[in-house]
Amino acid sequence: MGNNLIPLRIAGVGYSVPDAVITNDDLTKLYDTSDEWIYTRTGIKERRVVSGEENAVDLGFVAAKNALEKAKMLPEDIDLIIAASSAPPDLYPAIACHIQARLGISTQVPAFDITAACTGLIYALSIAKAYIASGMYKNILLVATDNNSRLVNWEDRSTSILFGDGAGAMVVTASEDGVDDVIAIDIKSDGSIGDLIELSFDGKNCPLVEQYEPKPQGIRMNGKGVYAFVAKILPHYVENLITNAGMKAEDIDYLIPHQANIRIIQAVQERLGYSDDKVVTNIKYYGNTSAASIPLALAESVEKGNVKLGTTAVLCGFGAGMTWGGAIVRLREGIC
Ligand code: COA
16 A cells, blocks of 8 residues: 555454353264364364354444453544444344444444455455545444354254354554554455355245245355365465565464364465464364454454464455455554
């Protein structure tokens, strides 16, 4: 971006997960599976799920409050809210509008959702970067939240083992010291392979016209197809992102990837030549939390001290669409 554009500072990050834990052993009550099968293929041991009326809005609200607190900002400081979700609990109102109301943010502040599945946070950050760069908005709240446990087909053992619920949030603002915390960012999509992961919400025709057979409910996924596509493109993509930024893998302190499958994470890790302590993984405890996955991994690892601040990280994700993307970011002191 040109020199007259305003740089972005990541001011705060936060996360939230529901309390209920479902272990792999618990899943054996639903279908024929085992902890060994799930763990060796995915790296997942357990996941969190919403219960009762709790949903992605509730999780997103808590993550947003945490991120605001870390950013030392009040809700009234925010001038734009963007929420990213693979499947919001309501198609409307948007999650962002719900969160605006819960935080008591002025009606003068626009709020909208984007759908880029598990790449949602990177898409949202890319949008926020452009808004901040242009001077159009200054303090932007990004919320990435999903309640996959409501959307999987719990009779389908090949998909329901993978997903969990959670939320992550990020407050970004116009940088006042000239340093841009988004060193590089890139987003991609390929709609021609959209049938690899689908979740239909197609309703019914008007009763006065010809009817049709609605698509099956719940997340439908070609697991092998997704795996093959992502394992083929992602390691190379992340490497290119770093090279195109004029950097080398060793210039970056951490890899914070989307938590979908430990073997995909390891393929990226291997390509970058990173030791385990440079790679953030929490898939074991949360499974795939879709849009929440990257900010949840970021905020939790910083909070636990596994990621030190005053460092840099490469974020990368992929998901339904298919979408994928990556960002190289600075993690300043005080963001969590
Ligand atoms: N427990 C036990 N057996 C299971 C099982 C489970 N939970 N799920 C599937 N199986 C069985 C299948 O029925 C099949 O049996 P068969 O050989 O008798 O037909 C066998 O295990 C192999 O199934 P398959 O689907 O080929 O397994 P896989 O090795 O491809 O692993 C995934 C499945 C889902 C773990 C893997 O494909 C994957 O992780 N893909 C990526 C998905 C992803 O990341 N999605 C999110 C994108 S954001």
